[in-house]
Amino acid sequence: MNTAESSAVRGDLLSKGWSESETAEDAGLIIINTCSVRKTAEDRIWGRLGFYKKLKKNNDFKLIVIGCMAERLKDDIKSAFPAVDEVVSNFKKVEISSLIDTDISSIAAGKDGIDETYTFFENHGKLTESHSMIPIMNGCDNFCSYCIVPYVRGHEISRDNIEIMGEINSLTEKGVSEITLLGQNVNSYLFEKHDFSDLLKDILNETDIKWLRFTSSNPQDFTDKLIKLIDDSKRICSFIHLPVQHGSDAVLQRMNRKYTADEYKNLVRKLKNLSRPISLSSDLMVGFPGETDADFEALISLMNNVRFEEAFTYYYNPREGTKAYDYKDDVPHEVKLERLTRVIELQRRTSFEEKSKRIGSVEEAVIENVSKKDSNEILARTEKNSMVVYPGQITKMNEYVNIKLKDLRGNTFIGEAVCSN
Ligand code: SF4
Structure with a gap:
């Protein structure tokens, strides 16, 4: 999402006459788009701000911070780094290019709190000459207990399907043949009774897009209607990211995930029974508060059952402001590391074995x-x-x-x- 939105801000500025500088030293404006989903992502931004603080001593440029960290830590950023000229609201970044020279403080983070409205960028540009990523919804209503996203991106708001089709049509005219639809909970898309499957159908019927991808899907919103559509159209790519997070029902419940391990496995079975092989990737978290040895073994068992082709693996990090922040972070750090190492090793083996099955094709x-x-x-x-x-x-x-x-x-x-x- 940040890649697509950074590309949109860049495109807006270019269209208003800005040009891109080769180095930070040459820039008159520096915008940092931030992520809050993990502590490590925020730590990197603090380091980056330190770099620009030093740079500003001998260079004259405007420094703007946008993104989820801007929404979460606006006051801390401003007080720790007075070199930052403005921290812009997550809900107003679409206005940056028009206000940058005049009244950027009018869209400062925290001015209006979390907005109930969200204006999408109209043009997200290209990732490569043939591939674009297009946000179709923003925010999340799931409130997984460990996740900061609903607090910094707000409630789910789906983008007008006509606007989405307009952007895709203009991209296909510029040579784009692959689209990745984006959303924190992409398959819960719903705009005026037009659901996610309806949107995919429109794109398949009304455009020449060759490869259609989407991420991230939530298991509980993966309907049979969507599964049938994937089966019916080879233009929907056969690689699907389907985050499960854990294999223990007790942990899933504390995480406020809305499915059980068996329900997830049933969904996987349906996807694996389609007329062409579907590969899956996932997000796997170890060390969530209260995770016992038995819980952890349930995760290992689910991994062995599903056999993900890829997985993003990580250990639990408390995020202030989330529900799980109030839980006791009781899995010792060394146990988190041991469990993560086991998960990574198992996933590495499984990835190799699953991918090896494709050799010869x-x-x-x-x-x-x-x-x-x-x-x-x-x-x-x-x-x-x-x-x-x-x-x-x-x-x-x-x-x-x-x-x-x-x-x-x-x-x-x-x-x-x-x-x-
Ligand atoms: S589905 Fe859960 S993990 Fe994903 S963005 Fe929403 S709250 Fe966060």
């Missing part, structure tokens, strides 16, 4: 770059979002090619181009 991929390791190799990304390198010279960037997967090195496939005729 031919997959479509989009050319993204020359390989960093060898200029005689091309780096491409497959429909299942895996990186593959293969011998060759790029004649056209962002071209779609068929690649036979021959080997696996770490997380990257080694392949060879096959004739598509």
Whole structure:
């Protein structure tokens, strides 16, 4: 989401006559877009602010902080770093480019609290020449007990489907063939009775988008209607991020996740029974308050049952302002680390085994770059979002090619181009 919104702010500024500087020293304006979801993300921003504070001693530029950390820690940021000119509200960042030269303080964070309205950017630009990420909703109503998002992004607000289609149509005219729809809870999208499946259907029927992705889905909002649509259209990519967080019902309940491990496994079974193989990735958290050895083994058991192709793994970090902040953070740090190590090792093995099953198959991929390791190799990304390198010279960037997967090195496939005729 931050990548897409940073790209939108950048695009807005460029359209108003700003240009991009090569270095921070040359810039007249520096905007830092921040994330609050983990403590480590915030720690990095504090470090970055220290860097710009020093830079400002000898350089004249305006320093603006936006994003979720701006919403959560506006006063702390301003008092710790007077070098910051303004901390802009998460709900007003769409106005930055028009107010930057005149009245930026009118959209300061904290002025109006968490807004009930949210204005989406109209144009989120491109991630690559052929790929764009488009937010379709903002905020979250789930209030998972460990998560700060509902407090900094507010309630779920879905974007007008007509506007979404307008943005996609203008992107396809500029050569975009792959879209990732974004939302904190993307599949709970609902705009005037138009649900997420309806939106996907519109995109499939009314645009030439070749690859359609979406993230992040919440298991409880993954309807049978959506599953059928995925089965019916190969243009919806067969790699789905479906965060489970844990495998113990007791932990899931304390996390305020709205499904049980069995319900999650049933959903996975439906997805794995589709007419083409679906690969899954997930988010897995260890060390949540009250997690016992038995709870942890339930997570390991779920991982062995589902066999995710990829997973983002992390240990619990209390986030002030969330419900779980009031729980006793009673899993000792060394136990969190031990459990995380076990989860990472299991996931590494599983990823390798699951990906190895694809060796020998031919997959479509989009050319993204020359390989960093060898200029005689091309780096491409497959429909299942895996990186593959293969011998060759790029004649056209962002071209779609068929690649036979021959080997696996770490997380990257080694392949060879096959004739598509
Ligand atoms: S679904 Fe839960 S974890 Fe995801 S953004 Fe919403 S509250 Fe946070």
